[in-house]
Amino acid sequence: MPLPPDAAPLPSLHAATVDAMLAARAEDTPEAPFLYFGDDTVTYAQMHARAERAAAALHRSGIGRGDRVAIAAGNSTQWLVAYFACCRLGAVLVTLSVAYREREFVYMLGQSGARLLLCDERAGDFAFRPFLESLRPRITSVERIVYFGAPDAEDSWENLLAAGAGGTEAGTTVTAAAPAPASSPDSPAVILYTSGTTGDPKGATLTHRSLLASAAAQSERFGQAPDDVTLGVMPFNHVGGLTCTIGASLVSGGAVALLPRFHPDLVAQVVPARRVTMFVGVPTMYRMMLGSEQFAACDVSSVRLCVVGGSNLEPELAGQVRDRFGGPRLANLYGLSETSGACIISPADDTFEQVATSIGTALTGFEARIVDDDGAPLPAGEAGELQVRGACVAAGYWEAPGATAGAFGADGWLSTGDIGMLTDDGHVTLLARKKEMYVRGGYNVYPAEVESLLATDPSVAMCAVIGVPDATFGETGHAFVVPAPGATVDTAALLRLCAVSLAEYKVPARIEVVDALPMTPAGKIRKVLLTPSRT
Structure with a gap:
């Protein structure tokens, strides 16, 4: 490697x-x-x-x-x-x-x-x-x-x-x-429990080999070197903190400027003080920083790379991050607890459009493919479940042979539970969690597509779409929207935007304005807790 x-x-x-x-x-x-x-x-x-x-x-x-x-x-x-x-x-x-x-x-x-x-x-x-x-x-x-x-x-x-x-x-x-x-x-080093958005959490068993493999592959893709300083804001009980921050810095010989917790004002203090060169975070963190007056005034000229993990980097947010940080390299990072850290990252030569529309390509030494419901590989351009194989894959789930067999194939392929598509050159477009997909009138709807559209409206700070029961269509979409600071959300206008931009079956039946969305400790939206209001 x-x-x-x-x-x-x-x-x-x-x-x-x-x-x-x-x-x-x-x-x-x-x-x-x-x-x-x-x-x-x-x-x-x-x-x-x-x-x-x-x-x-x-x-x-x-x-x-x-x-x-x-x-x-x-x-x-x-x-x-x-x-x-x-x-x-x-x-x-x-x-x-x-x-x-x-x-x-x-x-x-x-x-x-x-x-x-x-x-x-x-x-x-x-x-x-x-x-x-x-x-x-x-x-x-x-x-x-x-x-x-x-x-x-x-x-x-x-x-x-x-x-x-x-x-x-x-x-x-x-x-x-x-x-x-x-x-x-091959000794177990860490048991890292999944977020538990459905059912009991499962303890991904990360080995020394899998942790180092992911860290080194990330370090190579990002060109990390001893003079890099990575901002440490992701929690250590998550691979974003343990591997993508600490592990990658360890294998590259670099340093970590660690914060006890994420807050835009703390970021604004440490970035110029420690001359941070890499920021690894999730979309929520970037949105909070972009809305902070103190962060807006701080010197971020040392930052050469902004990495977004956890979900697609939406085009609107990508542009805002690029402008605020003065044109650094932007990269998506995709990884799971079960992959010990990153396994797919945007290549260095990806264009802005590629970064804004895909999560990147498999890292050196790892493989990615898309399969149908029977596990058969699908050609480029067809949606199916994303599978990953390589030394980064965990040893299974701790003391859970049934769950291990369901996700970790005997041939080394890990079923991620994410729906995506491959391009001819190996780029992966992430569409949705498999369990988040809903079916309206016989048509599959992937929430990420609708969410990406809603996020383009400047009045929207965050959004989430789920499927809810419907007497006519079986299921239909329900969108939750958090207003941007100082903005008023026009739900009728957002529905018109969806109607113009999406097929009819993808348009949410309702858009609900909420003050906040439930989040996991790692900064992801916990959709299992979203319940539409009755009004």
Whole structure:
């Protein structure tokens, strides 16, 4: 797998583990910055030293190869130290969101069999300590809970390190040795639960090989180099944060300017301060930044690449992003939990029109195809389910053989559940989630097509289309629209726009104006929660 000309050397991806990659960076470029977080700068050597110390502490507390360690915390240096320490031990990190509550915690901790839970003591106004204590009788696999953000408490992360490591850091030297590395390329490294928009979440089992394969393929496509600084706004319990941000920077030797959470004002502060060169986000983030007065006034001249993941980059939004950032390279990024990160990205030579109408092509070493309902490949121009194959594909779903067999084919093809089309040159156009497609009067309707049209109206900030029951047609479309700041939405005008631009069966029966849309922690619209009003 070729790397950019200026990229720092790295171990063979087919023989490397995540912890070996960090160790190689620490040896080759020890003083190079890996993480900017607040006023702190953490070099590769320092991150490696902290991870070694944490691995020793976790090992002495009884954590070893194959054990599951859950983490529910916001983006931080400590989160990454715990991640690399688990990789070093061969333990499996179960990544949870601080937005999860009772049902998610009980199910995910129990289904994964996590023995240790690392958790923020607080997330905003929410106190986790009393919440988790109330769940104790129902999370029986968890033997110990350790808290971030409570340094004086007996059950703090700091006390775990002090009691277990038996030594201190001197510069970048660890006086307490961690055990011998216990991971192999095909060892599970992370259990990352799907968003759970339908049914119980499934734990995608990401291996060291799959994580590094996706990260390296992305790094190659983007030409990432040691002097790149990626803005870290995607949560680490999502592949957008874990692989597309941290992993790709690790394999390229670059740095990450990390934010504890996304907010346009925080972005406006860190981009010029750290001379950020890459922004990886979802459409919602870009829309929020474009509507921020503070962001409108900040210097973004250092940004060379704006990456949009999670859904199609609509032409209207693409133009606004291009204009605000002064003409940087724009790229779509498509990936799933099940692909460990990116697997399809816009090529560097794509035109503006191609970026605005497709999600790109399969990355080097990966394959993409479109199949019909029977799994037979379809020719270019025909809509069907998108399948992906390559080293990025996860090992399956944790302890769920039935679900694994339904999505992960014996021939290596992963069924994504997304509907798309291929062009003759391999570009993929994403139409909709398979489960979001609805049928009106015998005709398939893909919501993404209608949403892209509605988004072209300047009065529309966000929109979502779902299928609802209809006595005449079986199903018909219902659109939810969030007004742009200061704008008034004319629903009749939007319906006329749809009638002029789309076939009749694609026109929504109703457009409803709402204040906001329900979102997943990763910034995607959670359509399962959309319910039309009765008025």
